[in-house]
Amino acid sequence: MLDSIKDKRLVFVTGKGGVGKSTCAAALGAALARRGKKTLVVETDAFSAMSELLGKSGKDGTRIKIADNLYAINLQSDECLVRSLTRFLPSERVVRSVTGNRVTEAFFKSAPSVNEFVLLDGILEFVEDNKQLYDHVIVDLPASGHAVTFLNVPDTLNQMMRGVGPFAKRAKVIAGWIHDSSRAAIVAVCLPEEMPVQETIELEDKLEEALGRGLELTMVNMVHPRPFPARFGTAFKEASESAGVNVDPTKEFSEESTATRRVLAGNVLAMSWYKRDRTYLDLLHSKLDAEIVELPMVYETEENDIVDRLANFINSDGQTTETLAS
Amino acid sequence: MANEDQIESILESARLIVCAGPGGVGKTTTSAALGLKGALHGRKVIVLTIDPAKRLANSLGLDELTNDPQQIDLSERIPDQDTDGELWAMMLDQQQTLDDLVARYAPDSGALARSKDNNIYKLLSSTLAGMQEYMALDKLHDLYTGGYYDLVVLDTPPTKNALDFLNTPSRARQFFDDRIMKWFIPSKNQKKGLFSKVFDAGGSVVNTLLGRIFGDSFVQDLVDFFETLSFLQEALRSRGDMIDFILRDPQTHFVVITSADQRRIKEALFFHDKLGQLDQEAAAFILNRVIPGFEADDLTSFDVEDLGDLGDVDVDKFESALSEHYEHLARLAKHNKDLVEKFGKEVGPERLRAIPLFGEDVHDITQLRRLGEYLG
Structure with missing residues (x-):
């Protein structure tokens, strides 16, 4: 499992x-780290889910070590803005004069896509970090909005800036990474349900249309067993x-029934959940x-x-059968 | 204010029901079920949805939901139920809504043309965070004040945090915030805003720095953008105030939809708490997709002998196969039941509705009605 992303940084x-996007991002990180790959999981949300998912918490904006080879960080866009500017402007004093200036502050606040761009810039810095040399930088993308919009930000910004200036140049580099499926992977997480499966196929x-590339991996979460x-x-x-x-197995649990009928009804329901999941999985496989x-x-x-179980499941190539609680 | 028939009474009197909650918990389906119930109460209901499943739209008899309200023919679909009510549905098209807004408020055709030509405007609706939420509320404003519908059911957009939604009016206004705008908008006797003047002066520190980082053309485009769309500032402000007013209205009720999952319940409670900002609270909580009441005890008296002749199947193995999975399910069900009870204690059990996880997707009117039975 994960052959499709094993050489993607x-x-x-x-x-x-x-x-369950964050859960799957955490499980991916844990699985890769347990294979001996140095892995960093990056979040860009105001609320970090990783502390609960990976069992360790730290201050926003600082990297924490979760386990051997496994690290996590929650990036904040305001800090990223300062870092990006620091690289584009000659001195820290100039950076402060820019970030502390009301005119430029107004400008940053009102310029669309700048927030997303500086986050992506911060993320790419980790990939380019020659001291840490991460094998994988896993980005838990924001859930709101569309992934394509977010991943398209460097192109959009470049377009808005007409290719002029250091932001635009950096945007080109970042876009280069995002477009290149030999270096960067895009992973979709979905449930075996109509909407999420349709959306994954549309994604x-x-x-392909926006970035000229497709998905490497789709993780289907919470699949009901037979x-x-x-x-x-x-x-x-x-x-x-x-x-x-x-006919109506749910009824057995709200009205008077017998133990035997309920056990049967429970299995009828479980069977229909299983079959429904298979229908959507088949659709996914065919498309x-x-x-x-x-x-x-x-x-x-x-x-x-949960993350621990899923990471074990992935690394045993799906051989672990103990999927429910023991 | 909570009572036995909380949802029923809301459906009879509310002018607006906001369905909020974390993503992926069946908000759209539940909104449709509430809308249908409202229509069966004899009201003229419109469900404003953001991103419905195609099959849901199809089953409502709508090939495609569009930015214009479409009526769902109830007499044809529910012939057994005679109602004066009407059910309408529409799907938000945020670009169209923004274009409509601009077209309506542009002072002249030149301003409209310049807006649409602006490099930033063209990319705006997809790049500005919160645009979808804002446009949903803007559409709500029109439906609410339009006068035709008795009840609007608003299915809120999937935000990473339902809370963002509450802050939408203020965030949208902030986008055209005074402190920001004064740099862009020309004052009464001047043709250009401060920004333009700064740039026209040339060679200033700000000019040089911003131009150096972003490129001069981007800076100029952004200045043009704000100057051109300055007419929107007043519109957004007054509409934002009105939306705030609508959300605070006593005839507006919030229904918080979530699933039997600890993190999502926490999110729902947090949202409920924050509704205090609007002097509101959640009128009802709906827990979707709750595992039905499988009981581990059932297995002690489960007997395949009761099932009659099963042919040549190995009866013992058959019994243990059915029991094994049921036991797992019973554990899940117990976990769900505990969560429901704990949640019920926190918000009052009368405010809580648990909808079981059905065997099939809820896709048609019949299933929406069935879902509705658990809501009332």
Whole structure:
């Protein structure tokens, strides 16, 4: 598993809110680090999810060590702005005169895309860091808005600046990384449901259109397992039909019922969840060329345990069967 | 104010229901179910949605939701239910909404043409953070004040943090903030704003530095952008104030939708807390996709012998196969049940509705009604 991203130094993880994007980014980081790859997970959100997901917290804007080979940081755009300017302007005094000036402050606040750009600039700095030499920098992209818009920021900005000035030049370098699928990977996280799957398929097209490249990897989160072996299929179908629990199995849990009916109904539901997931997974497989990793439903209450399980699952090539709680 | 039929009474009297909550919890579907319920109460309802699943739109009889309201024919779809109510739906097109706004407020055709030609404007709707939220509220303003609909159900855009949404009016105004604008907008007797003057003067420190970082043309485009669109400032301010007023209205109710997941429940509670800023609170909480009440105890009295003749299947193995998965599910169900109870204690159980995870996707009117039964 993860063959598609194993030689990619920059890995963007994208997905709509609620699909478990941060969980999957954390699991990717943990899995790669356990393979001995030096890995940094970068967040750009005001609220960090990594402290809960990876079980360690630190101050925003500072890098923390999570485990062997595994590091995390939550980047803040205001700090990134100062850092970017520091590289473009001759001295710190000049930088301060720019950031402390009301006219330029007004300008930064009102210029679209500058925030996103300085974040990407900060991220690329980690990739270019020749002291740390990370094998992988994994970026947990913001959930709001569209990934394509975010990844297109360097191009957009370059366009708005008509290619003039150091920001535009740097934007070109960053765009070069994002466009280059031999160095940077784009990973989509989705659930095996209609909307997220459709959006992932559309994302692939939009990426091709806007960036001339596609997805490397799709992680499908919370896939329901097959409840019982296929050889019991016929017997089960007959039993649930003759008991009449197949039509509205949910009802057995809100109205008077019996233990046997509930066990049957529970399996009917589990079977329909499993089948529904398969339908959307089949659709995904038929439409995407990217590697598809199916992550099983994990039942743990602590988020870092979920990440731990998923990382183990990935590194055992899906051989771990203990996906639910033990 | 909470009572047994909290949602029912809201549906009868509210003018606006805002469905808020973290992303991916079924907000759009729940909004549609609430809208349908409202229509069955005899009201003229419009559901303003941001990004509905195609199959949901199709099943409502709408091939494609557009930026214009479309009516869903209820008499054809629910012949057993006689209602004077109407159900309408529309999907937000943020570029169109922004263009409409600009077209409406541009003082003359020249200003409109210049706005649309501006290099920054062209890229604006996709680059400015919060634009979608703002445009949703702007559309809401029109629907609400338009007078035709009794009830607007607003499905809020997926934000990384539902809280962002509440700050949208002020953030949009901030974009054209006075302190920022005064650099761009010409004062009464002058043709140009301070920025222009700074640039026209040439050679100033600010000019040199900004030009050096961003390139002169970008700086000039941005100055033009603000000068050209300065007419929007007043419009956004007054509409922002009105939206604020609408959100604070006692006939506006917030329904917070979340799922049986600790982090999302925390987010929902945080949102509820922050509604205090608007002197509001969550009228109801809807927990979607709750695992039904599978009980581990069921397994002690589960007996495949009750099922009659099962053919040549190995009965013991069959029984243990069905039991094994049910046991996992029972553990999940217990976990969900505990969360629901804990959540119920915090917000009052009468304010909480748990919707079970169905076997099928909710895609058509029948299933929306079924979902609605759990809401009432």
